[in-house]
Amino acid sequence: MAIIKSPLGKFKGRIGNTVFYDRNGENLVRKKPAPRPLRTEAQKRHAAEFGTIADIRGVANELIQVGFPGGGGLPKGGNGFMKANATGVATAVRKEPGKPLSRRKRATDEFACTVDYTKLRVAGGPLAVPKAKASLNAETGEVVFECEGTRLESVDCFLDDRIIGVVMVCGGYWCLWEEIGTRGEGGRLETDFQLPSPGEKVAAYVFALSADGSSASDSVCVLPPTVWEKGE
Known part of the structure; x- marks a missing residue:
């Protein structure tokens, strides 16, 4: 670290590995260490x-x-x-x-x-994981979600929790999500998502989200990576 003085005024910011900043009215400069190469x-x-x-x-x-x-x-x-x-x-x-x-x-x-898309977590939190399943429509490429309703509440399970369905294209890193229903009522959702072309893999997940969005459950994979082979 060093103190610099310039008739042009004070400098702030970074140029390469050199950082300029102000502290207690003095203009200071220090050099950041170069990143270490990955050796092992x-x-x-x-x-x-x-x-x-x-x-x-x-x-x-x-x-x-x-x-x-x-x-x-x-x-x-x-x-x-x-x-x-x-x-x-x-x-x-x-x-x-x-x-x-x-x-x-x-x-x-x-x-x-x-x-391993079956282990990928797209949500995480203390709420209970919802009971749901999903299937891939071979004709249209749409993913169909179905979620069971419940009448019982607990410290991590509330009837107004929203159940979210997620569809992800494996390897393409593209996803969408929609609300299936509530934990109390359950629901069924046919996504309007269609794969770009036959042969793509798709995986699906569900998780619970509190009514105000402040808490979530862990996600669970309900459709392992599945190749869409368009039906004749």
Whole structure:
């Protein structure tokens, strides 16, 4: 850290690894350390897996803001999503196992990732997981959700909880969500979502969301990745 004086006035902001800021009326400058290169296989593997989950987070961000309102030991929003899916969801494997790793290459250049969509969590919180199922209409490509109603309430289960259905294209990182009904009444939802073309994989999830949106349940996969082969 150093104090700088300039006839042009005070500087604030960052240029490269150099940061300018003001403290107690003095203009200070410090240099941030350069990022360390990923050296080990474990570091690169983790970076590739983290990056894959971050890609899903980027596309499903609006859903994640709804599904992770905070609670149940999880932070709010994207941080909650990343924590919930930190392990066991993405798996990185070497593209060329017999070739030495290069410090100059990015993790994604040397590792390929697969995602277990049955373990992916698109919501998290302390509410009870709803009872629901989903199926894929072979003719239209629509996903049909059905949710059972209940008459009993408890500390983590309320009749006015909303039940949310989520459809995600595997590998395409595209999703939509709609309300199926309430926990008390149950409901049935035929999505108006149709896959871009036959051969795409789709997975579906459900979770509960409190009436005011302040609390959620963990999500559960109700339709494992399924290929849509359009009916004749």
